[in-house]
């Protein structure tokens with residue numbers, strides 16, 4: 001087992017059987033987590049980067065079977081932030097020490113190329129020392145280019161699963177695995193610090209699917225990787241499926257750190273949702289980013305991707321003092337920094 005972890009940490013790919021053992025074998029996972037933490041400290045010390053997450057719209061034209069804001073969910077509450085509301089979130093976030101703003105939303109046709117371009121330009125003009133991350137889904141390459149020219153630094157687009165048959169079980173036929181992967185290629189080629197990612201324990205996911213995720217990460221070399229447990233949402237076709245486990249999610253975080261030593265890996269909100277110490281455990285298994293919610297308190301409950309999503313306490317941007325003390329207690333520290341990938345410096 002130790003040999004396998006060494007081999008992975010030295011940059012080798014593993015055989016299917018070796019991957020299978022690391023993913024589902026009976027061994028001391030704590031040793032894996034400790035090794036991932038060691039690698040993270042070699043590249044990022046004890047720094048934890050914070051990102052102010054602004055959920056700009058809960059309208060979505062997509063119909064992902066797992067997601068609470070899918071188009072078909074007539075019970076979903078829909079809202080959209082105005083430009084002024086977004087700028088107010090940034091102002092509050094800057095005061096609190098955030099130097100990255102993440103604009104995330106459903107795929108909302110209201111967000112035209114020009115609308116997003118203007119918002120990105122305005123934020124970059126007001127806060128030249130901050131990074132802007134977009135997470136607005138699949139768009140034509142030209143949109144990505146225009147937004148990059150307007151100053152967007154990073155883009156998050158989880159691949160969700162690197163196995164095409166599995167992708168097709170999680171999405172309706174209108175949503176194409178090939179196009180999603182093309183979007184990721186385009187983003188990286190344009191020059192964005194690009195984020196991929198996947199859910200752990202999503203319906204129909206096999207160990208081989210998770211191996212495909214690891215191989216995809218190794219090949220694509222994203223700068224950022226978001227990994228969280230699948231959590232059912234009561235108004236989706238996957239309401240009755242079990243949630244992903246803490247241990248399996250931490251295992252994937254740790255294996256990702258060993259595969260991509262320089263990656264920016266968030267301890268995700270979903271991880272914090274399935275266990276009260278989930279995010280701290282994520283940090284101790286190789287994660288180095290947290291993304292507190294900067295959205296206006298009035299809309300927070302409406303960006304409901306899955307049940308029981310946390311949005312108060314240390315998860316909320318106003319809870320930054322609490323977050324800092326939790327991060328410190330876990331052995332790290334929150335820093336005021338853009339928190340770029342060390343590969344970009």
Ligand code: 5AD
Nearest residue numbers: 066067158229230231233270305306
């Ligand atoms: N459980 C966990 N994560 C989810 N996401 C969407 N729905 C769920 C769910 N039910 C994740 C997807 C998406 C990100 C914004 O949220 O991976 O890319």
